Structure formats: C-alpha cells, structure tokens
Amino acid sequence: MQDDLKIRVASPATEAARPAPVADAVVQVRDVHFALGGRAIFSGIDLSVRRGRITAIMGPSGTGKTTLLRLITAQLTPDKGQVLAFGQDPASLNDRAIYALRQRMGMLFQNGALLTDLDVFENVAFPVREHTDLPEPLIRKLVLTKLQAVGLRGAAYLMPAELSGGMARRVALARAIVMDPELLIYDEPFVGLDPISLGFILRLIKQMNQALGITSIVVSHDVQELSTIADDSYLLSGGRVAAAGAPQQLRNSDSPAVRQFMTGGAEGPVAFHYPAPDYLTQLLSDD
Amino acid sequence: MRDNRTLEIGTGLFVLLGFAALLFLTTQLPASGLKIGGAKKGYMVSAEFDNVGDLKVGSPVAMSGVRIGEVTGISFNEKDYKAKVNMRFDEQYNQIPDDSFAAIQTQGLLGGKYIGLSPGGGDQYLRAGSVIEQTQSAIVLESLVNKFFASYSSKGGTQTDAPTDTQSKPESKK
Amino acid sequence: MTNGSSFVLQGVRRMGATALFLVRLLAQCLPALARPRLIVNQIYNTGARSLIIIMLSGLFVGMVLGLQGYQLLQRFGSEEVLGSAAALGLLKELGPVITALLFAGRAGTSLTSEIGLMRATDQLTAMEMMAVNPLRYVAAPRFLGGVLAMPLLTAIFGVIGLFGAQLIGVQLMRVDEGVFWSQTQDSVGMRDVTEGIVKSVVFGVACCLVAVYEGYNAEPTAAGVGLATTRTVVASSVLTLLLDYVLTAAFLQ
Numbered sequence: 102m103q104d105d106l107k108i109r110v111a112s113p114a115t116e117a118a119r120p121a122p123v124a125d126a127v128v129q130v131r132d133v134h135f136a137l138g139g140r141a142i143f144s145g146i147d148l149s150v151r152r153g154r155i156t157a158i159m160g161p162s163g164t165g166k167t168t169l170l171r172l173i174t175a176q177l178t179p180d181k182g183q184v185l186a187f188g189q190d191p192a193s194l195n196d197r198a199i200y201a202l203r204q205r206m207g208m209l210f211q212n213g214a215l216l217t218d219l220d221v222f223e224n225v226a227f228p229v230r231e232h233t234d235l236p237e238p239l240i241r242k243l244v245l246t247k248l249q250a251v252g253l254r255g256a257a258y259l260m261p262a263e264l265s266g267g268m269a270r271r272v273a274l275a276r277a278i279v280m281d282p283e284l285l286i287y288d289e290p291f292v293g294l295d296p297i298s299l300g301f302i303l304r305l306i307k308q309m310n311q312a313l314g315i316t317s318i319v320v321s322h323d324v325q326e327l328s329t330i331a332d333d334s335y336l337l338s339g340g341r342v343a344a345a346g347a348p349q350q351l352r353n354s355d356s357p358a359v360r361q362f363m364t365g366g367a368e369g370p371v372a373f374h375y376p377a378p379d380y381l382t383q384l385l386s387d388d
Numbered sequence: 389m390r391d392n393r394t395l396e397i398g399t400g401l402f403v404l405l406g407f408a409a410l411l412f413l414t415t416q417l418p419a420s421g422l423k424i425g426g427a428k429k430g431y432m433v434s435a436e437f438d439n440v441g442d443l444k445v446g447s448p449v450a451m452s453g454v455r456i457g458e459v460t461g462i463s464f465n466e467k468d469y470k471a472k473v474n475m476r477f478d479e480q481y482n483q484i485p486d487d488s489f490a491a492i493q494t495q496g497l498l499g500g501k502y503i504g505l506s507p508g509g510g511d512q513y514l515r516a517g518s519v520i521e522q523t524q525s526a527i528v529l530e531s532l533v534n535k536f537f538a539s540y541s542s543k544g545g546t547q548t549d550a551p552t553d554t555q556s557k558p559e560s561k562k
Numbered sequence: 563m564t565n566g567s568s569f570v571l572q573g574v575r576r577m578g579a580t581a582l583f584l585v586r587l588l589a590q591c592l593p594a595l596a597r598p599r600l601i602v603n604q605i606y607n608t609g610a611r612s613l614i615i616i617m618l619s620g621l622f623v624g625m626v627l628g629l630q631g632y633q634l635l636q637r638f639g640s641e642e643v644l645g646s647a648a649a650l651g652l653l654k655e656l657g658p659v660i661t662a663l664l665f666a667g668r669a670g671t672s673l674t675s676e677i678g679l680m681r682a683t684d685q686l687t688a689m690e691m692m693a694v695n696p697l698r699y700v701a702a703p704r705f706l707g708g709v710l711a712m713p714l715l716t717a718i719f720g721v722i723g724l725f726g727a728q729l730i731g732v733q734l735m736r737v738d739e740g741v742f743w744s745q746t747q748d749s750v751g752m753r754d755v756t757e758g759i760v761k762s763v764v765f766g767v768a769c770c771l772v773a774v775y776e777g778y779n780a781e782p783t784a785a786g787v788g789l790a791t792t793r794t795v796v797a798s799s800v801l802t803l804l805l806d807y808v809l810t811a812a813f814l815q
Contacts, residue, residue, distance in 0.1 A: 174691060200693040207691075214688035217680075228692045231699075276692075395606050402610035406714020409721040413653065414755050416747070446744035455740065500741055 125152045126185075127284050127316045128173055133182035135165075135172065142168050144340040145182070150284075150333075155310050155317040157327045157348065160337035161362065161371075166320045169337070170288055173318075174206065175199045187283070204232060207277030207315075211289040213269035215261040215276070221248070222257040225276045232280065247275040251305060267298025274305060284316045285309060291323040299326065306330055324363055328352070336362060430457060430479050431516035435490045435503075436470040441526025443492055443501040449475050451488075451505040456481040459503065475503065477514065485510040491524035501526060583775050587701055594702035604707025608669035608770075612715060615664055620719035623656055624648065624726025631727065632735045641735070645746035648727035653750065653758040654813075657720040659806050662765035665712060666798030670773035673704050674794040677777025678787035686778075701778060705770045712766025713759055720758065757813045764805055769798040 128150035135143040142165040150156045158166055171177045172184050175191030183190055186206075191199055215224045225244045229235060235243070248254040251271040261269060270290060277285060290302050307330050309315050321327050327334070328348035336344040336351060336359055344351050344359045352363045361369025377383070440462060449457040457477035465472045477484070487508030492501055505520075514520070594601070627648045635641045677700060680686050686696040724746075732739045773794045780790035 176687070176690065200695075203691055203693040208688070210684045210688055212683055214684035216685055216688075217683075228694070231692070231694045273688075395603065398610040399602055399606040402613055402711075403605065403714065405613070406609070406711075406717055409717035410714065410759070412721055413717055413758070414752070444745070444748050446748045448740060448744070458744070495738065495741070500745070 126150055127152050127187060128318070129183075129185040130169070130173070131183045131185070133172065133179040133184060135168065135177065135179050137168070141340055143179075146337070146340070146342055148335050148342060148345070150316060150318055152316050153310070153314050154332040155306065155319060155330055157331035157334035158318060158320045158337065159322055159324060159327060159334060159362070160343075162322060164337045165340070166322075166337060167288060170208075170286055170318075170320060174203065174208065174286070204280060205282055206284045206286060207280070207282035208286045209270065209273050209277050209288060209290055211292055212266075213261070213273040215264075215269055215273060217261050220258050220260050221253065221264070221272050224261065224272060225279050228276065228280050243279065244275075247279050248272075250278070250308075251275045252301070265298070267294050267301065270294070270298075270302060271305065274302075274309075278309065278313075278315070281313075282315065284318070287317065287319045287321075289321055290319065291321055291326050303330060324348075324365070328363075338362075430476040431482070431514075432460070432474060432476055433457075433514050433516075433518050433520060434472055434474045435520035435523050436465060436468070436472050437490075437492060437523050437525045438470055439492075439525040439528065440471045440473060441492055441501050441528060443473070443503070443526065447500060447502050449477065449503045449505065451481075451484070451507065456484075456505070473503070482513060482515075484514045486512045486514050486518055486520075487522065488514070488520060489522040489524070490520045492526040494527065579779075580771070580775050583778070584771055587697055587705060587771070587774065590695060590698040590702040591706055594698050594706060597699075597703065600699070600703035601706050601710075604704045605711050606707075607672065608665070608704070608708040609711030609715060611672075612665060612668050612711070613718070615668055616661060616715050616719050617722050619660060619664055620657075620722035621726045623660060623719075624652065624723030624728075625730050627651055627656070627723065628727035628730030628735070632731060641731075643745055643749075644727070644731045644735075645742035645744075646749035648731070649724055649746040649750050650754060652720050652723040652727070653754050654761075655806070655810070657716050657723065658758055658761035658765055659802060661712070661716040661719045661762065662769055662802040663799055665708075665715060665766075666769045666773070666795055666802070669708060669711070670769050670794045670798050671791045673708065673770070673773040674777040674780070674791045675787055677701065677704070677774060678780035678790050681778065681780055682782040682784070682787060684782075696778075701774045705774050708770035708773070709763070709766040712769070713762040716758065716762035753813070757809070760813075761806065761809050764809060765802050768801045768805055772797045772801065 126149040128148075130146055130148045133143050133146045134141070146169070148156075148158075158169065160166055168177065172179055173186055175184075175186070175194070178192040184192070186202060189198075189202060191202060194202065215221075216227065219227065222244055225247055226240055229240050229243060245254055245257065248257055251274050253268060253271055253275065256264065256268060256272070261272075264272065287306065290306070291299055294302065303326055306317060306319065310317050310330075319327060319331065331348050334346065334348050334351060335342050338358065344354055344356065348363075351359055354360055354363070358370045360366065361371060443459060443462065445459050445462060447459045448455045449459065457475050459473055460476045461474035463472050463474075484505065485508040487510040489506040489508060491504050491506070493504040494501055508522070628644065631644050631647045631651075632641055635644055635647065677686075680696075680700060686700065689696045689699060728739070728742055731742055776790040776794045776797070777787075780786045
C-alpha cells in the first residue's frame with residue numbers, strides 16, 4: 102500500500118527525486134512554486150491525494166497549508182508548476198468550469214463559516230437550493246438526513262450564533278456533504294475544540310471516509326489527533342514537503358526536524374529562544 | 389431568520405411612504421406638474437391692466453378680504469398694449485356684479501400682489517368668459533416715491549392726488 | 563517625491579479596482595433579480611431602517627431653512643418667497659445631499675461592516691467553495707436595495723422638510739399659508755424635481771458601490787472591518803459632494 106509513497110527527507114539544500122504521478126490521485130500537486138506579497142511560500146511542492154484515502158497535511162503555523170488548499174480549490178494559481186484536481190488544471194478553466202469543479206468538492210472551514218443570517222437548516226440547504234431544483238419536501242428530507250449523520254438533527258432551527266464551536270463545525274460538515282462531494286477538505290478542523298467535540302469530529306471524518314468512500318484532505322497541526330485517522334501524511338516545512346508517508350513512518354523518521362514536529366519535543370532544530378543578544382550583558386547594562 | 393412579517397410590513401410601509409412622497413413632489417409641487425385633483429371647478433374671468441407689477445400666476449383673487457379665486461394666466465395683449473390677466477373664480481361665488489372694480493393690491497406693506505375686487509352695483513353677475521372693465525393697475529413703489537419727492541420739492545408743493553395707473557417704466561423684480 | 567507618486571499610483575490603482583468591481587457587480591445585478599426576496603430584505607435594511615433618522619433630519623433641516631430663510635429674506639423684504647426658497651433648496655440640493663450623507667453614515671456603514679464580517683469569517687469564501695458567486699448572492703442585492711431606497715428616502719426628506727419650513731414660516735413667522743404654497747408651486751418646475759431625483763439616484767449608486775466595495779475588500783480582521791467602515795463614510799461623502807457639483811453644473815444647461 103505504501104509502495105508508491107516513499108519516505109523522503111528533503112532539507113532545503115538537497116533536491117529529492119520527484120515521485121511519479123500516482124495513478125488514482127484525486128489531487129496532484131506537481132512542483133508548485135507560489136509567492137505572495139514578495140514572500141516565497143512554496144518552492145517546489147509535490148503531493149498526491151489518493152482516492153478514498155484520508156490524506157493529512159501538517160506543518161508549523163504559517164507554512165502555507167491554507168494557501169495550499171486555495172491552490173487546490175482554484176482560488177489561487179501557482180506561479181510555476183501544476184495543480185490537478187480531478188485530472189483537470191483549474192488554472193486553465195473558465196469560471197463556469199471552476200464552479201462545476203467545486204461542486205464535486207466540499208470544504209470545511211476553520212470556524213465553520215456558516216451564513217449568519219440563516220438558521221442551521223437553511224445553511225445546510227443552501228447549496229441544494231442554489232444548484233438544484235429539488236422540490237421542498239425532498240430538500241427537507243435531505244437536510245434532515247445529513248444533520249442526523251452529524252448528530253445535530255435536533256438543532257435544525259437554531260441560529261449559528263446559538264451554536265457552540267464544535268456544533269457549528271458539525272453543521273458546516275453537514276453542509277459540506279449535502280451535495281455528496283467526491284472530495285472533502287478540512288481546514289484545521291480541530292482548533293479550539295474540547296476533547297469531546299474533538300472526538301466527535303474525528304469520528305465523523307473517519308466515518309465520512311469509510312462509509313461514503315469520500316476522499317479526504319485534512320490540514321492541521323494537531324499531530325496526535327491526525328495520526329490516528331490519516332492514511333497518508335505530508336509534512337510541509339520551508340516551502341517544501343519535508344516528509345511524506347504514513348504517520349508512523351514520519352514519527353520514526355531520521356530527520357530531527359520531522360521528529361521534533363511529530364513528537365512535540367523540545368529538542369530539535371526549532372529553538373525555544375528567539376534570537377537575542379547575550380542574556381547577562383543585557384541584564385547588567387542599563388539599556 | 390428575521391421575523392418575516394415585521395420585515396415585509398416595514399418594507400411595504402417604507403416603499404409606500406417613499407412613493408407617496410415622490411408623487412407629491414412631482415405632481416403637487418411644480419407649476420407644470422399634473423395636478424392630482426384635476427382642474428378645480430370654477431369659471432374663468434379676465435381683465436386687463438396697464439401694469440400688473442409682480443402679480444404671479446396663482447396669486448389670489450379676493451373680495452372683502454376673502455379669497456374667491458386665483459390668477460391662472462398672465463399674458464400681453466399686443467393690440468392695446470395692456471396686460472391681460474385670466475382668473476378662475478370659485479363656482480360658489482357666482483353673484484359678483486359685472487361692474488365690479490379689480491385692483492392689483494399688495495399684501496401688507498411689502499408683500500406679494502393679489503387682485504382685490506370691490507363690488508359694483510349692477511344686477512348682472514360675472515359669468516364664464518366675462519371681462520372686468522374697471523381695473524386699477526399695481527402701485528409701483530419707486531414711482532410713488534419719485535412722485536412724492538417731485539411734488540414735494542417744487543415750492544409750495546401741493547401734493548398731487550392718489551397716483552394714477554399710468555406708469556411706463558418697466559417694473560424691476562424685487 | 564517617490565512617496566507622493568506612489569500615493570498617487572495607489573489612488574489610481576484603487577480607482578481602477580473599484581471600477582472593475584463595479585463592472586463585475588453590475589453584471590451580477592441582473593441575475594440577482596431572480597431573488598427578489600433578498601433585494602426586499604435589503605430595501606428594508608437600508609431604507610426602512612433609515613426612515614427615522616431621515617425623517618427627523620428632514621424636519622429639522624426644513625425648520626432651520628424656514629427660520630434662516632425668513633431671516634435672510636426679511637432683509638430684502640421678500641419673505642413671501644420663503645416657500646420658493648425652501649422648496650428649491652430642499653429639492654435641488656439639501657434633500658439629495660443630506661440624505662446621501664446620512665445614508666452613507668447609517669446604511670453604508672451597516673453594509674460595509676456586514677459584508678466585511680462575512681469576509682472575515684470566511685462566509686464569502688465558503689460561498690465561493692459552494693460554487694455560489696458571492697457577488698450575486700451578497701453584494702448585488704445589497705447594492706440594488708440601497709439604490710432603490712435612496713430616491714424614496716430623498717423624497718421623504720424633501721416632503722417633510724417642506725412641511726418643516728412651512729411650519730416655521732406660517733405658524734411662527736405668519737407668512738400666509740396660501741401664499742407660501744402658491745409661491746412654491748409657482749417657482750418649482752418639473753426640471754427642478756427631476757434634478758433632485760436624478761441626484762438622489764446617482765448618489766445612491768455611488769454610496770452603495772463604495773459601501774459594498776469596502777466591505778468586500780476589507781482586511782479579514784476586526785480592525786480591518788473598522789477601517790473599511792471609516793473609509794466608506796469618507797469616500798461616500800467626498801464622492802457625493804463632488805458628484806453634486808458635477809450634476810448641479812450639468813443641470814444648469
């Protein structure tokens with residue numbers, strides 16, 4: 102299962118071999134370079150998201166994980182390299198085709214991003230109403246079914262402001278799956294959740310993947326949680342893929358940087374102290 | 389979801405109010421706008437004056453201080469070089485003697501002009517299309533002052549009597 | 563020198579961005595008409611909820627106009643033209659301009675902060691991900707609602723202002739009511755009313771465009787939304803006054 106994904110440890114200095122394009126990849130990112138505001142965010146990224154798998158994208162804050170998602174969903178175009186989603190390059194598509202592409206994907210935002218002037222039911226029904234002409238009774242059944250799947254059928258008529266963070270995220274998940282997408286993208290789904298809600302979300306992600314066969318991309322820096330459900334994982338650092346493979350392989354990696362990230366250890370390349378002049382000198386002087 | 393009923397009632401009221409205001413502004417206000425009530429009822433009478441001063445269309449026509457009609461048109465008669473004033477009298481005032489006297493008077497000391505009617509003694513009444521024969525033109529203030537000074541400055545000045553209506557100077561707008 | 567030229571360049575860029583935005587927004591206005599409910603919502607938001615402030619302001623402006631106008635005209639002995647002066651002032655200038663400024667302050671900031679908040683909480687991005695064009699669903703209805711509400715608000719302001727002026731003139735200053743109205747009716751022509759209406763529509767387009775643009779392009783933070791709101795008020799006000807001059811000059815022909 103792992104043969105097409107090799108463990109690579111690429112420091113910014115070395116040029117790692119680029120893996121061959123994976124046959125059954127829903128998303129392919131090939132040698133993508135991207136800069137924003139003068140700052141280079143990606144300088145050569147390769148990754149593949151296999152169909153029917155949960156792929157984790159991890160990395161320290163600020164490495165551009167969300168930017169990567171925006172490249173995949175065609176909100177941004179790479180400066181160099183290619184992004185393929187469902188075998189198509191979004192950069193070459195017109196607006197209508199991009200919208201058609203997006204209807205095959207569902208995205209869960211960090212804070213849920215529910216529309217604040219609609220209640221829960223209407224939020225979940227929103228994509229259905231916008232894109233289909235289904236009769237009202239059918240919409241109702243569809244929405245209630247999806248809400249049941251995330252355990253919030255009873256909250257159908259609450260307003261988003263009345264929901265807790267975890268509940269809001271579950272509603273957003275219901276909304277993301279209401280049109281039965283082939284690909285689900287989770288952007289930092291675990292941030293700020295209490296352990297119980299976190300457990301709910303984790304189980305839901307796993308369920309969506311196993312029961313419905315939905316390909317899933319999870320972006321997070323919550324290594325512990327992610328490792329329990331991910332099939333493939335990529336660790337981003339310094340604008341490149343620092344490590345790739347199954348979570349267990351990453352934990353046992355040779356690279357101290359990767360190990361430090363995966364285990365949250367204090368020892369490793371990332372230092373605790375921000376660069377500063379000599380401690381004693383600064384204390385004793387009057388500056 | 390916001391309370392639908394409040395929203396709909398509120399919006400409806402607002403739109404109604406707005407349109408009512410627009411309607412008011414476009415019909416009631418402009419002189420050339422369509423009048424909602426349609427032409428008011430009454431009968432048309434005309435009179436000629438040597439000088440109308442700054443009498444305006446819409447200025448009132450009053451008798452004994454009571455408003456009985458209004459000026460509807462002012463035009464220049466080229467044949468006899470007089471100003472022709474058309475008036476509309478309210479139809480309820482239909483017993484005005486046809487030898488009544490129409491004078492252009494001023495409201496207050498420096499107010500706007502209006503037409504004041506003094507009743508005559510005849511037994512025929514004004515009807516639609518009647519012409520008021522006896523008229524007195526507007527008193528032009530500057531001429532009055534000039535006259536006053538002119539007569540006063542001549543030694544032993546006996547004042548001339550009430551100014552007549554012959555003024556040839558064009559009136560300047562205040 | 564470079565600072566100045568980059569400032570100018572920024573300004574030009576901004577204007578270009580706004581113009582492009584306007585074009586894309588207008589293109590979405592037609593499809594947005596397919597959702598009348600959203601537009602009605604926005605007419606309520608921008609129009610009906612501004613009613614109180616517009617009516618109050620109209621009343622006071624009209625009354626001040628009556629007061630000041632009477633004082634002023636008394637010096638020239640022409641108090642009876644108070645009606646005309648108030649009516650023309652309100653219809654052609656004060657009505658459209660003050661309504662627009664108040665609108666920018668109340669409805670414009672509301673639009674900007676609403677849209678800015680949606681931007682900051684990723685609602686707009688979520689919509690794009692759901693393959694719904696936020697311009698069509700969020701921006702266009704608000705724009706249309708505001709543009710429709712503006713002339714109505716201006717008309718209400720004008721009418722109430724007139725009554726305010728009449729209140730002062732007739733009740734307080736003893737100007738004859740009949741003379742007031744007849745003078746007014748006499749001196750106001752269709753052209754003047756048209757001028758007022760055209761101005762209000764143009765101001766509506768300008769203010770709503772600025773409000774929607776600033777909200778849509780706000781920085782997705784709390785501070786960013788606040789800044790955008792301030793910019794809305796400033797830009798709307800300046801634009802309104804500028805357009806007022808242009809239109810007044812145009813109508814003088």
